Amino acid sequence: MVLSVKRLSIDDARILLEGAAMKSREIGVPMCTAITDDTGLLLAFEREDGGKPTSVSIAIDKAYTAAGARRPTRFYGERTTPDGPTWGIHTSNGGRFNVIPGGLPLVLDGAVIGGVGCSSGTGDEDEQVAQAAIDHLYAKLNEGA
Amino acid sequence: MVLSVKRLSIDDARILLEGAAMKSREIGVPMCTAITDDTGLLLAFEREDGGKPTSVSIAIDKAYTAAGARRPTRFYGERTTPDGPTWGIHTSNGGRFNVIPGGLPLVLDGAVIGGVGCSSGTGDEDEQVAQAAIDHLYAKLNEGA
Amino acid sequence: MVLSVKRLSIDDARILLEGAAMKSREIGVPMCTAITDDTGLLLAFEREDGGKPTSVSIAIDKAYTAAGARRPTRFYGERTTPDGPTWGIHTSNGGRFNVIPGGLPLVLDGAVIGGVGCSSGTGDEDEQVAQAAIDHLYAKLNEGA
Amino acid sequence: MVLSVKRLSIDDARILLEGAAMKSREIGVPMCTAITDDTGLLLAFEREDGGKPTSVSIAIDKAYTAAGARRPTRFYGERTTPDGPTWGIHTSNGGRFNVIPGGLPLVLDGAVIGGVGCSSGTGDEDEQVAQAAIDHLYAKLNEGA
Numbered sequence: 001m002v003l004s005v006k007r008l009s010i011d012d013a014r015i016l017l018e019g020a021a022m023k024s025r026e027i028g029v030p031m032c033t034a035i036t037d038d039t040g041l042l043l044a045f046e047r048e049d050g051g052k053p054t055s056v057s058i059a060i061d062k063a064y065t066a067a068g069a070r071r072p073t074r075f076y077g078e079r080t081t082p083d084g085p086t087w088g089i090h091t092s093n094g095g096r097f098n099v100i101p102g103g104l105p106l107v108l109d110g111a112v113i114g115g116v117g118c119s120s121g122t123g124d125e126d127e128q129v130a131q132a133a134i135d136h137l138y139a140k141l142n143e144g145a
Numbered sequence: 146m147v148l149s150v151k152r153l154s155i156d157d158a159r160i161l162l163e164g165a166a167m168k169s170r171e172i173g174v175p176m177c178t179a180i181t182d183d184t185g186l187l188l189a190f191e192r193e194d195g196g197k198p199t200s201v202s203i204a205i206d207k208a209y210t211a212a213g214a215r216r217p218t219r220f221y222g223e224r225t226t227p228d229g230p231t232w233g234i235h236t237s238n239g240g241r242f243n244v245i246p247g248g249l250p251l252v253l254d255g256a257v258i259g260g261v262g263c264s265s266g267t268g269d270e271d272e273q274v275a276q277a278a279i280d281h282l283y284a285k286l287n288e289g290a
Numbered sequence: 291m292v293l294s295v296k297r298l299s300i301d302d303a304r305i306l307l308e309g310a311a312m313k314s315r316e317i318g319v320p321m322c323t324a325i326t327d328d329t330g331l332l333l334a335f336e337r338e339d340g341g342k343p344t345s346v347s348i349a350i351d352k353a354y355t356a357a358g359a360r361r362p363t364r365f366y367g368e369r370t371t372p373d374g375p376t377w378g379i380h381t382s383n384g385g386r387f388n389v390i391p392g393g394l395p396l397v398l399d400g401a402v403i404g405g406v407g408c409s410s411g412t413g414d415e416d417e418q419v420a421q422a423a424i425d426h427l428y429a430k431l432n433e434g435a
Numbered sequence: 436m437v438l439s440v441k442r443l444s445i446d447d448a449r450i451l452l453e454g455a456a457m458k459s460r461e462i463g464v465p466m467c468t469a470i471t472d473d474t475g476l477l478l479a480f481e482r483e484d485g486g487k488p489t490s491v492s493i494a495i496d497k498a499y500t501a502a503g504a505r506r507p508t509r510f511y512g513e514r515t516t517p518d519g520p521t522w523g524i525h526t527s528n529g530g531r532f533n534v535i536p537g538g539l540p541l542v543l544d545g546a547v548i549g550g551v552g553c554s555s556g557t558g559d560e561d562e563q564v565a566q567a568a569i570d571h572l573y574a575k576l577n578e579g580a
Contacts, residue, residue, distance in 0.1 A: 010483050042491050045480040048445050049148060053184045054213035056477050058237045081227035090233045095240050099233035123230050146446045146579070147548060152438045155338050184474045187346050190335040193300050201332050258437060289436070339438060343474045344503035348527045371517035380523045385530050389523035413520050 007037050008106065008114035012137060013044035016106075016116055019136025023129045024048060029121040031129050032059035036115040040068035043114070055119035061096045062103030062126075067115025068093075073103030074127060102126025106134055152182050153251065153259035157282060158189035161251075161261055164281025168274045169193060174266040176274050177204035181260040185209035188259065200264035206241045207248030207271075212260025213238075218248035219272060247271025251279055253286075297327050298396065298404035302427060303334035306396075306406055309426025313419045314338060319411040321419050322349035326405040330358035333404070345409035351386045352393030352416075357405025358383075363393030364417060392416025396424055442472050443541065443549035447572060448479035451541075451551055454571025458564045459483060464556040466564050467494035471550040475499035478549065490554035496531045497538030497561075502550025503528075508538035509562060537561025541569055543576075 008016075013035040020033040030050030035043045040063070047056060062073050069076065077099040079086040090099045101123030106114040116133050118126040153161075158180040165178040175195030180188045185208070192201060207218050214221065222244040224231040235244045246268030251259040261278050263271040298306075303325040310323040320340030325333045330353070337346060352363050359366065367389040369376040380389045391413030396404040406423050408416040443451075448470040455468040465485030470478045475498070482491060497508050504511065512534040514521040525534045536558030541549040551568050553561040 010481060013481070041482075041488050042480060043482050045477060046445060046448070047476075047478050052214055053476055054210060054238055054242060057239070058234070061237060077232055078228070080233065084227075091236050095236040098237065100231060146444050146576070147543060148442045148444045150440055150442050152440050154436050154438045155336060156436045158336070182474070184472070184476050186337075186343055186474050187335060188337050190332060191300060191303070192331075192333050198331055253437060286436070342504055344500060344528055344532060347529070348524070348532075351527060367522055368518070370523065374517075381526050385526040388527065390521060 005038060006108060006111055006113045008035065008043055010043060012114075015137050015140050016133040017044055017046050019133040020116070020118060020129050021046070021048065022136065023132030027125060027128065029125050029129070031118050031120045031126070032056055033129065033133065034059040034063040034117045036063040036067045036117075038067055038113050040064040040115060052120045058098060058100070058119040059117045061098040062100065062117025062119060063115040064096055064117070065098045065115070066103035066105045066117060067112060069097070070105050070112045072101070072105065072127070073098050073117075074101040074123070077101060100126075102130055104130045104134060106137070150183060151253060151256060151258045153180065153188055155188060157259070160282050160285050161278040162189055162191050165261070165263060165274050165278040166191070166193065167281065168277030172270060172273065174270050174274070176263050176265045176271070177201055178274065178278065179204040179208040179262045181208040181212045181262075183212055183258050185213035185260060197265045203243060203245070203264035204247075204262045206243040207245065207262025207264060208260040209241055209262070210243045210260070211248035211250045211262060212257060214242070215250055215257045217246070217250065217272070218243050218262075219246040219268070222246060245271070247275055249275045249279060251282070295328060296398060296401055296403045298325065298333055300333060302404075305427050305430050306423040307334055307336050310406070310408060310419050310423040311336070311338065312426065313422030317415060317418065319415050319419070321408050321410045321416070322346055323419065323423065324349040324353040324407045326353040326357045326407075328357055328403050330354040330405060342410045348388065348390070348409040349392075349407045351388040352390065352407025352409060353405040354386055354407070355388045355405070356393035356395045356407060357402060359387070360395055360402045362391070362395065362417070363388050363407075364391040364413070367391060390416075392420055394420045394424060396427070440473065441543060441546060441548045443470065443478055445478060447549075450572045450575050451568040452479055452481050455551070455553060455564050455568040456481070456483065457571065458567030462560060462563065464560050464564070466553050466555045466561070467491055468564065468568065469494040469498040469552045471498040471502045471552075473502055473548050475503035475550060487555045493533060493535070493554035494537075494552045496533040497535065497552025497554060498550040499531055499552070500533045500550070501538035501540045501552060502547060504532070505540055505547045507536070507540065507562070508533050508552075509536040509558070512536060535561070537565055539565045539569060541572070
């Protein structure tokens with residue numbers, strides 16, 4: 001009855017960080033990028049030269065939220081408005097539930113196996129870099145397949 | 146490969162506090178004023194006679210936020226509204242990300258080298274005193290140049 | 291029936307910081323020094339160039355403890371040993387109750403009116419600088435008397 | 436009057452992580468390794484496959500402590516015993532002041548420019564991996580010189 005779960009390896013995490021760094025350089029926004037496993041626990045992190053000090057914990061919390069809640073942080077941002085369906089969720093988890101765009105769950109074969117969180121740019125830029133990290137990993141996994 | 150960064154000295158911080166105290170007396174609002182380095186770490190602080198007890202941590206957090214996020218706290222306040230682009234950022238960093246006017250980054254030669262945070266008056270008054278602190282330092286630096 | 295309490299002014303706090311800085315330079319140990327009022331609330335703070343980052347909160351907590359508990363922090367350190375009379379007090383107050391030498395209450399006419407906390411050197415050095423700050427203030431008060 | 440300080444770059448941090456991973460494989464202990472800048476702020480982190488979940492924050496706090504307090508965490512562990520000179524320091528900094536072996540300051544030209552923290556093995560194993568990370572960076576810097 002014991003479950004078997006899929007989980008990001010540190011090698012996968014390094015590929016995700018590589019993908020984030022490539023996109024970050026391309027758009028000229030030095031980024032903080034965090035990678036978590038499927039439980040939201042930190043696997044890897046990089047603050048590029050020029051990444052914002054206050055974005056260290058924001059990036060970590062975005063990845064934590066996306067992995068743990070199984071949704072992009074943007075999803076919650078749109079619903080966490082007064083009278084919205086998730087109103088108040090942003091102060092939960094000791095304030096770590098982050099609802100700013102830039103956190104994405106990493107899905108493999110229908111299951112969430114990790115999370116990616118980026119911070120230092122606008123929410124759109126952060127999300128673009130997080131998506132590029134995921135696309136980079138998918139491309140590498142397909143090469144290997 | 147090691148980076149070389151500029152950072153406020155304690156002498157600079159004292160000049161900033163002096164500038165804040167002058168403006169604070171001028172407008173008749175006793176102020177809490179905090180000065181941080183470029184990473185948001187506290188360098189110097191003063192609570193003038195009559196400064197509000199709850200403003201001690203607000204001033205420190207405003208300086209922390211402005212230095213670390215490289216923006217005036219007002220910038221984030223304007224965007225941290227339901228559906229706004231930074232909605233939710235106010236609960237990040239353990240609740241220390243402050244979005245009330247009165248925190249200003251200190252910029253020298255294009256780089257953020259510290260932060261100034263004021264609290265006890267209205268947001269506009271707080272920001273006015275923080276700006277006066279920075280203007281006072283710039284004037285002193287120019288005298289020395 | 292309302293009480294009248296004596297409390298440090300910001301001018302007194304500046305004299306205390308001046309006294310601390312003089313002694314700190316004399317012994318060649320750059321210091322973090324915090325001054326609180328009689329309730330342990332921060333009045334003034336300075337981190338000298340070279341003061342340790344981890345000493346920011348330690349200095350603030352030493353002053354908080356000495357003012358609030360009406361005793362030198364060393365007093366509690368000596369008693370906060372397994373089976374000692376104050377065992378466990380070091381984790382109270384959200385972990386802010388500091389029992390390392392370097393925090394001193396400031397006494398005037400038999401009443402505690404504030405606290406001084408120093409950190410960055412050894413406990414003995416920290417306490418020496420805190421004492422020098424207090425001696426400097428007493429000397430100034432006597433001059434004025 | 437503005438100070439100029441040296442700080443680890445992300446490229447340096449990646450070399451440190453590479454050195455840690457090499458030693459970690461050599462001794463067969465999967466490790467959590469954190470790299471901070473000179474103020475203790477996180478620059479980079481890796482949890483190798485098999486690294487302990489509770490070691491994520493321990494590694495980060497060891498690096499934070501070693502960088503901020505300018506000493507190996509072992510130094511404080513040896514002195515943070517009942518009646519020891521730093522007794523009580525382990526609850527400071529919001530509980531982040533870590534006194535277990537495995538955190539080392541990174542020194543360049545006499546100045547602390549960052550910190551390395553390892554956790555998942557014994558304290559001795561953790562410190563061995565942190566030292567290997569630093570030795571690896573020094574070797575690379577000397578190659579480049």
